Amino acid sequence: MSRSAALWGVLALGLSSASADVLDDPALAKAVGVSPLTGRLTLELEDLRPGGDTPWPLSLRRSYLPGWGDPHNHGSAWVTLLDARLVPWQDGFLLLEANGALRRLAPAGDGWVTVDGRQAQLERAEGGFVLTHLAGRSSFDAEGRLVRVSGQPSLELERDDAGRVRAVRGPWGTVAVERDDAGRLLALSADDGRRVEYARDAAGQLTEVRRPGVRQRYAYDAQGRLTELGGGLVQVRYDDAGRVAEVSTQGLEPARYAYADGEDGSLTRTLTQGERVVRHVVSNDLRRIRVESPTGTRVTELDARGRVVREVRDGVEVTRSYDAQGRLIGVESPAGASRFVYAGPDAASPRQVRTPEGSWTFTYDAQGHPTLARSSAGSTRWVYDELGRPVRVVAADGATLELSYDASHRRSAARLTQGARTLERKVQRPAGIFGVTTLTQGDDGRTRTVERKPDGSLLVTERDSAGAPLRALRYDALGRAVERTNARGVTRSFDYDALGRWVSVAGAAGPRLQASYDAWGELEALRDGNGNRSGFAVEDGWVVVDEPSWGERRTRTTPARRTDRAGDVELESRFNERGQLIARSLPEGEQRFRYDAEGRLVEASGPAGGLRYAYDAGGRLSRVSIVGVDAGVDYSYTEDGRVQRVSYPWGSVEHRYDDAGRLEVLDLGDLGEVRFGYDAQGRRERVLFPSGVETRTAYLGDRVAEIRTTRGEVLLERRAYTYDATGRLTAVAELEGEVALEHDAEGQLVAARGPDFARAYRYDAMGNRTAVERDGARVELEVAAGNRLVAQGAEAFAYGPRGALTRRGTEDVATDYRYDSLNRLVAARLPDGSEVRYGYAPNGTRLWREDAAGRTYFVPGASGPVAEVGADGELRVGYLQGLGLDDVLGAVREGAFYAAHRDCVNSVTALTGPEGDVVARYRYTPFGEARAAEGGDWNRLRYTGRPLDAATGLYDLRARNYAPDLGRFTSPDPATYRGGANFYA
16 A cells, blocks of 8 residues: 555544554454355454444344445445345346345345345335345335345434435434445444444555554455455465465464365365475355364255254254244254244244253244243243333242433443342433443442543442442453452452463562463463463364372363373263263262253262252252261252251251341251341341350451350450451451461461461462461462472371372371372371361262261262261251352251351351350461361361361361371362362462
């Protein structure tokens, strides 16, 4: 392009020169494709989304279709809604749709009908033509230009005297089409301030698309074909036949395309990208496509209209069938058959849907909005205003959602009513999209502000009712999170490469995690702040993950089978036609899973035991029991689905609720009642136990300010909490004195000092301790590859092939640990030679513990363990849990109820007996080490409300065991990176 042409493009469209804060859109690289049918470059992008905050958003998209675009719109190579039209062709028409699709219309009676794509009828009408289909009607003028769309949403295209679109009107307002004096498109501008601008070269081709903070750039060859996107981000080369021969993307292996005609008229397109080869074979009639790739083979068959009727992927076949109106009426798959039934020939949406999972029946209003949906779970109803906006939704459980809108049709308020409890959210918005939007939640006083800036960036801030920050998120103009600050003031920043891929996250101390990609754009490795590298690859159908914490793991998956290899262990899982796990073969034995006719799990059993499940007529869980042990939990429910009665091995508990639907009373029968009170935000602020002991919780915004336990005028327990401006806990005032806490910029605890202890900690880049000072005595720690702790002073640590701690201690005094094939702790041999053993259900729930004294079973409840029983089912200890996770309220022992009192992290700090006297006290360091434990040791539920094994000093935190003296887990996180970059933290 000449300098003058470039200058014309900038000046004519009012685009400022590119600056550092304007981002090249990486969506270009992701959107580029090549049609296996024609070898043509395919590209579709969204330019503008007017009405994005209303019930009728419109996506104005731009599709690459050389020769079909209007030079006065987006250039001859691009098609949008502005170009949609009817083109005379042979004895009928070609319909050019807004998405660039071309449909043939053939004569039929007095009009025409589509012969491919969705079914539609075209008829002459006053002033032009009308196209009718199930989704609505489209009107065209006498020249075949689109002027009106009736549907969801309805649109009007206003044209000037030359027939060019100058405005698009919809229920959300108007999109102005700005043009220069020659009629060439300059910009699209919506009422709410959304805007996109265009520049073109001397030949009239579109060269730049600009939105706030973002641009897309294009270059063409002499034939008007795209050759460059994103300023060199993507380059395209063509063969002599005009088909795409190569697509080169920055940082990736070039994708090369070759085409060959078969003797049967088929076309084979071969994509070669380095060592990877993908082959498309298209039949002569274009109705059968076979794709062969390194991940498997897929065959797709189409009917005469181009609809998918059969698909086979790696031996699994799915078929689809359609009615005379072109609507989907059936899907057949190994999981079963699905059927779709319509009310009549003009209905666009199904009246009834039947699938292997259940059946649904729908009712619609005259505009096609759903007003009623029925299933075995109940009914949901919708109500709309005269503009078709949803204003009321009533769910199957009776919950009601009411919606309000402002003058611009944007949602301004939402009111959710469940029983007598109401949750209300209000939204205050600026006139346009720029400025500050404030969302206020009525029940808890939280506010959320969203500031959209003219440069396209976004800042989201959440605060509690006291104004304390809860979270802050900053997004760039591409909508990517670039910075996040949590409630403790810890900030993480995120960086991306030219292709829009995340490449690093950093904290105050530097990089935490960095990503690298292979030449095909696949994630190749993650490297943490300590230099630990995790590699990812696919080898001969195996997904291979090799990282220093877990070691190498391999997985191969098919619809019916999954094989996992880790260290010296191989596991094989099998699935039924519904995709449900039915068996898992382990070195120690077989796990089996049974389901009822409704697909609900009824038994999961394995070598160490299992669990059985039963359900009531409404499909709700009615019983959980341990296989082979006479112990379980029974549930019954109120008519609206809330828990009404729970029968434990130690007794039955009735649940009663207040008018707001909150749990108000737990009636323990002869053991008395536990009563609850709530503040205006619905948080529990009062628990009154059968003995008359009362615990009260005061809040400062979302944070706990004080927990106080009294018996009459006698103060039994008290903890008051102080926070700094970033939300970090700085002090805890206890009855025995104050504990002071200090944190570093990463939010890590570096010092804790109380009346009876002192701790100081130092960390490496990944949060591993490198030094600990206990009451003045300093110990150095050594961390090796994979963030494994290998030494603490004179104590050494050893690990197995899958990263689990197998030994800790000195040469003379040590504890050994043994794990099953799923990396769960199954035995610990203590320094005195005694052994503790554990057994688990297939879902990972710890079922039992065994030592020289015998075996104890742990009966699981919905929120934590509810009883400990012997092998004969005899009760040893019972636990009362509330409705939240690990919501420990008390224990039952020898027919008496002992109330549990907790701190702000759910740790049990005291037990009071039936007469209200304190019978046990527990004090902890911040990481859970016991500072003091006074009273009987029969209560296992301690730090964070989880069970402590006093023999090993480990806490059962469900998926893993936690060592409080180390402040870390003894095995790597099964969730891997989903749980954080340090698998032991």
